[in-house]
Amino acid sequence: MPPPAKSSGMTNREFSLFSQFIESTCGIRMPDSKKLMLESRLQKRLKHLGIGTFQEYYDYLVSKQGLRDELVSMIDVVTTNKTDFFREAAHFTYLTESVLPRIPKIEQQNGIKVWSAGCSSGEEPYTLAMTLSEFARNNLGFRYSILATDICTEVLKSAHRGIYDEEKIAPIPQLLKKRYLLRSKDRSRCIVRVCPELRSKVTFRRLNFMDETFDVESPFRIIFCRNVIIYFDRETQEVLLNKFCRHLLPGGYLFLGHSETLNGLNVPLVQVNSTVYRKLA
Missing domain, CATH: 1.10.155.10 (Chemotaxis receptor methyltransferase CheR, N-terminal domain)
Structure with a gap:
């Protein structure tokens, strides 16, 4: 033939x-x-x-x-899968200094739920896991879990493995590299893997934002959906953001990308910092 x-x-x-x-x-x-x-x-x-x-x-x-x-x-x-560890690092500083301390102690001890929506190859949810684990070191009883979703099956496979080239981990502070990353025994390979304890905190799943309903266990205290809605038209953005809000606790936080805005959109959110929004109670 x-x-x-x-x-x-x-x-x-x-x-x-x-x-x-x-x-x-x-x-x-x-x-x-x-x-x-x-x-x-x-x-x-x-x-x-x-x-x-x-x-x-x-x-x-x-x-x-x-x-x-x-x-x-x-x-x-x-699909486009551009991401980095500690991308838009100010978000993680704000999370540590302004968001996490305000969460009621009972919720911290029961375990806060975080969603990385559009997680790509895993850099964002693992950055979140490092940030939350660092907070837990200084706050006895603090517990958390992370749901990480993407529409692309190939990047989810990569994210689940948690293996990265050394050049990809450059933005991670040295102390966190030592705590949460494992180097390959074969030093010629120049790769690292996220440690098992951190990987166990993240659940990866495929999810299409165009699905009528999201089959996720909610509500979440925090949702990161950064540099995702820029690919949608304004009508679709409004529909999608209202879906997220249905899975967000009253007073919960939504983090968007630096080039994304809610101007003109009818959503129950109020801005509390640069590209950080809080759901109205």
């Missing part, structure tokens, strides 16, 4: 089909400026499946079989 013909470039019509499908499926906008990026990323799926054209791939994707067997893989290649 001859190999499939090499696919030609994605037409504007095909781009329109894919962009509408991606937005309706997972809420991510694909403006015209993303055409080359989308074409390049989907090309990997065509090659993997031995499909010759983007139209053939689209027809397969929206078929019953494609929705069952291919949709998750397609989402994996089109």
Whole structure:
């Protein structure tokens, strides 16, 4: 059987089909400026499946079989997964100095629940775990658990392993590196792994923000959803943020990314610091 013909470039019509499908499926906008990026990323799926054209791939994707067997893989290649340890570090300082001390002692002892929504490859939830563990060292009886979710299955696998190149851990303070990271016995590999105690505090799960309801154990005291809603239109942002609020305790905190704003959105939140919001009681 001859190999499939090499696919030609994605037409504007095909781009329109894919962009509408991606937005309706997972809420991510694909403006015209993303055409080359989308074409390049989907090309990997065509090659993997031995499909010759983007139209053939689209027809397969929206078929019953494609929705069952291919949709998750397609989402994996089109989603952006940029993250770092201690990204927007001021948030973790504010968490330690202003949020955690105000949580009632009984709740601290019962265990506060934190959600890293859009956790990517795990740097954010593990940063949260380090921050909360440091607070626990100085506050006897403080307990916590973290739910970390993402739509991309591949990054979740990586996050669950908790293994990172040494260059990725540069933003972590030296003291925390010593406490919470384990170096490979083979020093030539230049990798580290998050220690078992910290990994045990984080539960990773796949979740699509476009699902009508979120199957999560709530309510949460703190939700981090940073640099995620920028990919959605304003209407979708409002719907999504109200969903988060339904899973947030009255007086609970929502942390957004530095370029994200709630201006003009009808949500039960009040700003308490730069890109930090509190749910109205």
